[in-house]
Amino acid sequence: xxxxxxxxxxxxxxxxxxxxxxxxxxxxxxxxxxxxxxxxxxxxxxxxxxxxxxxxxxxxxxxxxxxxxxxxxxxxxxxxxxxxxxxxxxxxxxxxxxxxxxxxxxxxxxxxxxxxxxxxxxxxxxxxxxxxxxxxxxxxxxxxxxxxxxxxxxxxxxxxxxxxxxxxxxxxxxxxxxxxxxxxxxxxxxxxxxxxxxxxxxxxxxxxxxxxxxxxxxxxxxxxxxxxxxxxxxxxxxxxxxxxxxxxxxxxxxxxxxxxxxxxxxxxxxxxxxxxxxxxxxxxxxxxxxxxxxxxxxxxxxxxxxxxxxxxxxxxxxxxxxxxxxxxxxxxxxxxxxxxxxxxxxxxxxxxxxxxxxxxxxxxxxxxxxxxxxxxxxxxxxxxxxxxxxxxxxxxxxxxxxxxxxxxxxxxxxxxxxxxxxxxxxxxxxxxxxxxxxxxxxxxxxxxxxxxxxxxxxxxxxxxxxxxxxxxxxxxxxxxxxxxxxxxxxxxxxxxxxxxxxxxxxxxxxxxxxxxxxxxxxxxxxxxxxxxxxxxxxxxxxxxxxxxxxxxxxxxxxxxxxxxxxxxxxxxxxxxxxxxxxxxxxxxxxxxxxxxxxxxxxxxxxxxxxxxxxxxxxxxxxxxxxxxxxxxxxxxxxxxxxxxxxxxxxxxxxxxxxxxxxxxxxxxxxxxxxxxxxxxxxxxxxxxxxxxxxxxx
Ligand SMILES: Nc1nc2c(ncn2[C@@H]2O[C@H](COP(=O)(O)OP(=O)(O)OP(=O)(O)O)[C@@H](O)[C@H]2O)c(=O)[nH]1
Numbered sequence: 035x036x037x038x039x040x041x042x043x044x045x046x047x048x049x050x051x052x053x054x055x056x057x058x059x060x061x062x063x064x065x066x067x068x069x070x071x072x073x074x075x076x077x078x079x080x081x082x083x084x085x086x087x088x089x090x091x092x093x094x095x096x097x098x099x100x101x102x103x104x105x106x107x108x109x110x111x112x113x114x115x116x117x118x119x120x121x122x123x124x125x126x127x128x129x130x131x132x133x134x135x136x137x138x139x140x141x142x143x144x145x146x147x148x149x150x151x152x153x154x155x156x157x158x159x160x161x162x163x164x165x166x167x168x169x170x171x172x173x174x175x176x177x178x179x180x181x182x183x184x185x186x187x188x189x190x191x192x193x194x195x196x197x198x199x200x201x202x203x204x205x206x207x208x209x210x211x212x213x214x215x216x217x218x219x220x221x222x223x224x225x226x227x228x229x230x231x232x233x234x235x236x237x238x239x240x241x242x243x244x245x246x247x248x249x250x251x252x253x254x255x256x257x258x259x260x261x262x263x264x265x266x267x268x269x270x271x272x273x274x275x276x277x278x279x280x281x282x283x284x285x286x287x288x289x290x291x292x293x294x295x296x297x298x299x300x301x302x303x304x305x306x307x308x309x310x311x312x313x314x315x316x317x318x319x320x321x322x323x324x325x326x327x328x329x330x331x332x333x334x335x336x337x338x339x340x341x342x343x344x345x346x347x348x349x350x351x352x353x354x355x356x357x358x359x360x361x362x363x364x365x366x367x368x369x370x371x372x373x374x375x376x377x378x379x380x381x382x383x384x385x386x387x388x389x390x391x392x393x394x395x396x397x398x399x400x401x402x403x404x405x406x407x408x409x410x411x412x413x414x415x416x417x418x419x420x421x422x423x424x425x426x427x428x429x430x431x432x433x434x435x436x437x438x439x440x441x442x443x444x445x446x447x448x449x450x451x452x453x454x455x456x457x458x459x460x461x462x463x464x465x466x467x468x469x470x471x472x473x474x475x476x477x478x479x480x481x482x483x484x485x486x487x488x489x490x491x492x493x494x495x496x497x498x499x500x501x502x503x504x505x506x507x508x509x510x511x512x513x514x515x516x517x518x519x520x521x522x523x524x525x526x527x528x529x530x531x532x533x534x535x536x537x538x539x540x541x542x543x544x545x546x547x548x549x550x551x552x553x554x555x556x557x558x559x560x561x562x563x564x565x566x567x568x569x570x571x572x573x574x575x576x577x578x579x580x581x582x583x584x585x586x587x588x589x590x591x592x593x594x595x596x597x598x599x600x601x602x603x604x605x606x607x608x609x610x611x612x613x614x615x616x617x618x619x620x621x622x623x624x625x626x627x628x629x630x631x632x633x634x635x636x637x638x639x640x641x642x643x644x645x646x647x648x649x650x651x652x653x654x655x656x657x658x659x660x661x662x663x664x665x666x667x668x669x670x671x672x673x674x675x676x677x678x679x680x681x682x683x684x685x686x687x688x689x690x691x692x693x694x695x696x697x698x699x700x701x702x703x704x705x706x707x708x709x710x711x712x713x714x715x716x717x718x719x720x721x722x723x724x725x726x727x728x729x730x731x
Pocket of ligand 1: 059060299
């Protein structure tokens with residue numbers, strides 16, 4: 035089957051923002067104006083198409099990243115609406131990994147908010163080109179140029195307005211497009227009657243002149259050929275044409291040099307069609323982004339270009355249980371993925387069969403015969419393929435760059451109420467952890483309890499709720515616990531010797547390692563510097579495995595050991611008695627012996643907390659954060675609204691229940707956000723209590 039739409043006319047885009055900026059409403063409007071749905075869904079009425087989970091509709095928040103497809107101006111637009119709440123950050127992470135462009139939505143009153151910064155960083159991590167959409171222009175206090183300034187200052191982006199709004203707040207009724215120099219005025223509530231003209235309304239003429247000039251300058255700066263023409267124009271030469279500006283703006287945006295800024299009010303149906311135009315005009319097609327990188331079987335780096343004729347390569351970025359069956363969402367990077375075919379999972383070295391392929395259009399699932407390079411869709415029938423796995427052509431194998439999966443910071447114990455619940459629980463946990471790689475399940479070796487870990491209280495609350503509703507598991511849930519970690523502060527040389535040689539076949543494994551503190555965030559790192567075969571090649575991997583396993587529980591209070599580097603420098607073996615198992619045990623012993631001597635310390639997750647309160651409350655809030663062992667890092671006041679904001683680093687251990695506390699301390703007027711920042715050493719006095727608790731005292 036040939037392509038129905040050429041790849042140049044495909045846009046894979048995401049919509050990302052701080053919670054409540056209006057991502058879901060914007061997506062709904064996009065579906066409405068592009069003709070996918072004929073009635074507008076509303077978040078606050080619980081009828082939004084992309085918020086499909088019961089919990090999403092009830093709470094009016096987006097939890098999972100939904101992928102849907104629509105078309106605009108002869109282009110296919112695949113959209114992923116992502117959640118704003120940091121607890122579901124993996125959903126943003128996985129979307130950014132497979133997208134070619136992002137619409138960053140900002141609230142015209144709230145401006146750059148904490149999660150706007152987080153999603154911006156995530157987009158930078160994968161170098162995804164962006165358009166900034168300043169939404170909610172109808173709200174009291176809306177200020178397009180203030181938010182534009184914040185995007186420049188706080189996000190350090192080369193933001194460039196390509197529109198100027200017409201009318202303020204409730205009178206916001208149109209915009210001027212600075213590229214085409216056209217005015218769009220909305221004349222009905224549904225946003226379908228639009229007056230387009232070349233006349234610029236008098237009240238915005240100065241602003242239009244000022245920002246048109248800024249736009250031309252910014253575009254010329256990123257394009258040498260255009261710069262010459264621009265300078266000539268200033269000297270009275272020929273003017274830049276609309277096409278030239280559009281072309282250079284597109285190139286600048288795709289290269290990440292410019293972020294075009296536009297405005298609108300999704301809820302009041304203003305500006306959404308122009309947003310779609312901007313997606314087509316300025317965000318890249320799959321053929322315009324750099325080829326995806328990966329690792330070839332020989333360990334060398336390889337690339338795959340977006341080309342139907344190239345060997346198949348695709349990345350699974352999401353697994354979701356659905357009434358339709360188990361859906362594995364994939365982005366095809368090269369080649370063609372066919373229904374009914376066998377694919378090779380290069381990450382797991384396994385072959386699997388794809389029974390069916392679908393694309394999502396609104397809440398409909400449409401079966402397709404194939405997915406081609408650049409397409410997003412879902413496969414049915416895959417059992418072993420999980421998030422982050424590469425599927426490809428076995429003869430042309432490659433493992434594509436995977437995605438960054440943050441470590442969970444909070445856990446709770448789950449105890450099924452009856453024996454039947456016990457059985458259902460393990461099924462539920464398996465299914466939920468397959469869907470969500472930031473959700474981990476383990477068994478506490480001392481209490482034998484099942485422990486689930488995740489990114490925050492809300493994250494675990496939703497998971498427990500899903501266990502109950504979707505899997506009908508009745509369980510008692512323990513109090514939330516902090517996911518502590520352990521590390522070392524000193525470098526030492528140590529060894530592990532596992533020797534049993536009394537009668538029969540013996541055991542012999544012996545390794546010498548240098549153990550040192552690793553980079554923050556590096557986890558466990560292993561290097562082998564064995565020369566001359568003191569440890570035979572086939573025993574190096576098992577030794578590493580043993581070390582890794584030993585890191586799963588540290589020596590202080592049994593928490594996982596992180597940020598350590600082990601270098602294998604020496605060892606010995608026995609012709610007959612050595613085995614993989616003996617070296618694995620020796621590796622594990624080396625770590626256990628070494629850690630105790632390497633000044634082990636206990637680490638705790640530190641959260642970046644931002645609190646916004648009416649000015650009068652700020653003293654109380656700061657005092658309270660200090661009493662929670664918080665370090666205040668910044669404070670500012672927005673005089674125009676008498677709102678004060680404070681930024682602090684606070685240990686997660688002291689933040690449980692903060693949502694309720696802040697409400698009662700500020701008469702319900704304080705809002706806060708919190709996300710994981712880094713691990714930090716626990717002060718001695720606090721550590722003693724944690725250690726005593728872990729030992730059951
Ligand atoms: N006044 C006004 N309200 C809006 C606008 N867009 C969205 N809203 C409202 O803002 C609230 C949040 O909108 P959503 O679309 O759910 O925001 P979201 O960013 O998807 O939220 P999460 O998915 O929970 O992160 C809803 O009550 C919307 O009706 C707008 O343009 N103007």
